[in-house]
Amino acid sequence: MPSANGVAKYLSLTPAVLFLVALTVLPIANLLVLSFHDVTWSGGRASWQWEAAQNYLQLGSDRLFIAGITNTLILVVVATTLQVAIGLGLALLCSILGRSSTIYRTLFLLPILIPGIIIGAIWKLMYNFDFGIINQFVSLVGLPRVDWLGAPSLALWSVIAVDVWHWTPFSFLLLLAAIESLPTDVTEAAKIDGASPWQELWTITLPLLWPAIFVTFAFRAVIAFKVFDEVYLLTGGGPGTATEVISFTIYQRFFVQDDAGYGAAMSIALIFVISLIIAVNLTRRQRLET
Amino acid sequence: MAQSSPSGAVGTPRLLLHALLFVAALIVLLPFVWIAAAAFKTQITLLMGNVLFDPVINNFREVLFGRTSTYTRSFFNSVMIASASTLLVMVIAFLAGYSLFRMRWPRWVVNVFLVWAIGFTLVPPVALAGAGYELFRGIGLTNGTIALILSHPTLPLPMALWLLSSFFRDVPRELEEAATMDGAGFLALLWGIVMPVMLPGLVSTAILVFIFSWNEFPVALALTNSQTSTVPVAIAKFAQENEIKYTQMAAASVLSAIPALLALILGQRFIVKGLTAGAVK
Numbered sequence A: 001m002p003s004a005n006g007v008a009k010y011l012s013l014t015p016a017v018l019f020l021v022a023l024t025v026l027p028i029a030n031l032l033v034l035s036f037h038d039v040t041w042s043g044g045r046a047s048w049q050w051e052a053a054q055n056y057l058q059l060g061s062d063r064l065f066i067a068g069i070t071n072t073l074i075l076v077v078v079a080t081t082l083q084v085a086i087g088l089g090l091a092l093l094c095s096i097l098g099r100s101s102t103i104y105r106t107l108f109l110l111p112i113l114i115p116g117i118i119i120g121a122i123w124k125l126m127y128n129f130d131f132g133i134i135n136q137f138v139s140l141v142g143l144p145r146v147d148w149l150g151a152p153s154l155a156l157w158s159v160i161a162v163d164v165w166h167w168t169p170f171s172f173l174l175l176l177a178a179i180e181s182l183p184t185d186v187t188e189a190a191k192i193d194g195a196s197p198w199q200e201l202w203t204i205t206l207p208l209l210w211p212a213i214f215v216t217f218a219f220r221a222v223i224a225f226k227v228f229d230e231v232y233l234l235t236g237g238g239p240g241t242a243t244e245v246i247s248f249t250i251y252q253r254f255f256v257q258d259d260a261g262y263g264a265a266m267s268i269a270l271i272f273v274i275s276l277i278i279a280v281n282l283t284r285r286q287r288l289e290t
Numbered sequence B: 001m002a003q004s005s006p007s008g009a010v011g012t013p014r015l016l017l018h019a020l021l022f023v024a025a026l027i028v029l030l031p032f033v034w035i036a037a038a039a040f041k042t043q044i045t046l047l048m049g050n051v052l053f054d055p056v057i058n059n060f061r062e063v064l065f066g067r068t069s070t071y072t073r074s075f076f077n078s079v080m081i082a083s084a085s086t087l088l089v090m091v092i093a094f095l096a097g098y099s100l101f102r103m104r105w106p107r108w109v110v111n112v113f114l115v116w117a118i119g120f121t122l123v124p125p126v127a128l129a130g131a132g133y134e135l136f137r138g139i140g141l142t143n144g145t146i147a148l149i150l151s152h153p154t155l156p157l158p159m160a161l162w163l164l165s166s167f168f169r170d171v172p173r174e175l176e177e178a179a180t181m182d183g184a185g186f187l188a189l190l191w192g193i194v195m196p197v198m199l200p201g202l203v204s205t206a207i208l209v210f211i212f213s214w215n216e217f218p219v220a221l222a223l224t225n226s227q228t229s230t231v232p233v234a235i236a237k238f239a240q241e242n243e244i245k246y247t248q249m250a251a252a253s254v255l256s257a258i259p260a261l262l263a264l265i266l267g268q269r270f271i272v273k274g275l276t277a278g279a280v281k
Helices: A004-034 A054-059 A063-113 A116-126 A133-140 A152-180 A184-192 A197-225 A229-234 A246-256 A260-289 B012-039 B043-048 B058-065 B071-102 B107-120 B125-138 B144-154 B157-168 B173-181 B186-215 B218-223 B231-241 B246-256 B258-280
Strands: A037-042 A045-050
Touching: A004 A037, A004 A260, A004 B071, A004 B107, A004 B125, A004 B144, A004 B157, A037 A260, A054 A260, A063 A152, A063 A197, A063 A246, A063 A260, A063 B012, A063 B258, A116 A152, A116 A229, A116 B012, A116 B231, A116 B246, A152 A197, A152 A229, A152 B012, A152 B258, A184 A197, A197 A260, A229 A246, A229 B231, A246 A260, A246 B125, A246 B218, A260 B125, B012 B246, B043 B246, B058 B071, B058 B246, B071 B107, B071 B144, B071 B157, B071 B186, B071 B231, B071 B246, B107 B157, B125 B144, B125 B218, B144 B218, B157 B186, B173 B186, B186 B258, B218 B231, B231 B246, B246 B258
Parallel strands: none
Antiparallel strands: A037 A045
16 A cells, blocks of 8 residues: 555544544533532623532432432333343244245334434323323223323333333344344254254244343443433423433533533533443453353 | 244244234334324314314424424424534544554554444433533534534444444455555545445445434534524424424424435335444444
């Protein structure tokens, strides 16, 4: 290769580096500094007041922050588990049926591509107490109507149901791709040895799929942690703090109450929690592999 | 391709499997059918819960041409922002991808770069939006459109790089070598040789990036005002301010799903390829 390409090598990587520095490293550095200040805006000018760790100390006793973290964790664990389980089931069905299931594969893409806020709007209407299709169905069966989003004990589960509906197709897609890239010779050999379809599933397919299942779970969990769009329209975090998720808490603090310092402290704490969960999972996975 | 096992499932079991999938498809489709129907109903027929009704297009007319409606403006804002940031992402990711995956960087440089890029996708956009908001306000950039065009690329950039990495691997080395021997410059090589070969991969990545930017909500909510709002922000505002205009909300939802439907119809194969490329390899 000519030596001019030595320069090109650096030049063509530069825009990406600049972008990532400007829009990821700088904001996080900025958040870190912000989180130690109390920021107030007056007349378009910000005044920063050094507060040391005041913001962070406040977190421990903040009812909204704790509710936000707890609800988000419940949502991440329950929704992601259901999505991977149902997605795996559907993917296995499709792989058994082969070509005749193509239409379903296309259909299942739909929820992934629709804006999250629209999903929120659709389900808000479907959950509507008076005319929503779900309550219409419920009263058709002869049961009393249910206040899906208004009852504190139910609201989070209604939100989780929407998330499962929204993102199961994504797990399905990843797992189907994984199943189809499995080596076929092992299953062929098992069939020749007279293994039943169930034996084949439990002793060959699932063990081979394990890494893909883990990746799908991790992928989904990371996205679920950021849940915001649907909650914003469905419940706005209510009733009370029943569906308060952490992204929503941060948003409220930062933009609605204009309390940037405290919002930044929450963001940094959240980033710390996520990194911790990932670090724990990675080391556990490494230990499993060795 | 698909591995069908005709010996495993024959006759009735096969029918049962189809029935199960059919039920799943119904569950996926029903909300869309219901919302589309609601968009053509009057407020009264919606509240009555009629299954059969005379369709009206009033809702769409109100949303698109109503005097107080800002939907069309938001739609054009979204088209502009999503197009511009997709172009930006694709140029940046293509150049960076070529450099990283084809130009003999030491292995650790590539890994550090990818981990760095992926690592930031773990950070909730709301957290970054807050800091971005302060930064943009600090340098006096209050135009939401430009702020969004600049910030949207960060979120799908790692995904784009990740996807392109698997597509770059499919470009035959001999092709590049032959072009270099013929004296093609760096840009001529990229534009004339590499890009055409990678076109399917580039298209699938671009479709996903576009959809991503079109759908993105929290950052757009933070950085735009009523003039520069994108479609998701407009829908959210509409839903909050007109809590009871259900049928118009349904109509606006249907309109906002158009890009997704177009992408699904025109680029279904590309989307599957894009969504799964990174995960399988």
